[in-house]
Amino acid sequence: MPRVIIANDHGAVELSKRIKAHLEKRGYEVNWLGVKVEERVDYPDMAKLACNEFLKGGYEFGVVNCGTGIGISISANKIPGIRCALIHDLYTAELTKRHNNPNFIAFGGRCNYQDSVEDMIDKFLDTEFEGGRHVERIEKMMNLDKLV
Numbered sequence: 001m002p003r004v005i006i007a008n009d010h011g012a013v014e015l016s017k018r019i020k021a022h023l024e025k026r027g028y029e030v031n032w033l034g035v036k037v038e039e040r041v042d043y044p045d046m047a048k049l050a051c052n053e054f055l056k057g058g059y060e061f062g063v064v065n066c067g068t069g070i071g072i073s074i075s076a077n078k079i080p081g082i083r084c085a086l087i088h089d090l091y092t093a094e095l096t097k098r099h100n101n102p103n104f105i106a107f108g109g110r111c112n113y114q115d116s117v118e119d120m121i122d123k124f125l126d127t128e129f130e131g132g133r134h135v136e137r138i139e140k141m142m143n144l145d146k147l148v
């Protein structure tokens with residue numbers, strides 16, 4: 001069974017619960033490390049928890065959520081090896097998979113999206129990475145943190 005890691009702060013408890021249920025319906029085993037009640041935690045700590053667990057291996061991808069998805073996605077992207085896409089509609093869900101092939105995706109629990117997060121996740125899962133010229137671009141992107 002493919003595995004997914006999820007973490008969130010207090011701004012995305014309900015959303016993370018929904019995402020977990022949806023991914024389980026899609027046949028994923030979900031390891032949910034986020035807070036499950038609205039108790040205040042710091043999103044960088046939650047990003048670190050999820051990314052460190054992901055980097056141990058065995059996960060297809062990860063999902064990180066906070067109020068806007070912004071703080072936790074920026075935090076995740078500070079961790080070498082993590083490529084986190086902040087998705088906000090079906091278009092970005094599709095294009096990020098086709099072009100960026102992220103290993104993490106992020107959403108905001110307090111955002112009013114025009115598309116449902118479940119639909120965005122489906123679009124992401126059902127889209128293939130295009131490879132080709134995007135492979136080199138991703139490699140360049142992932143090497144940026146080695147620059148001084």
Ligand code: RB5
Pocket residue numbers: 009010011012043066067068069070071072
């Ligand atoms: C927490 O109040 C909030 O700042 C956080 O969930 C997130 O939106 C940060 O980007």
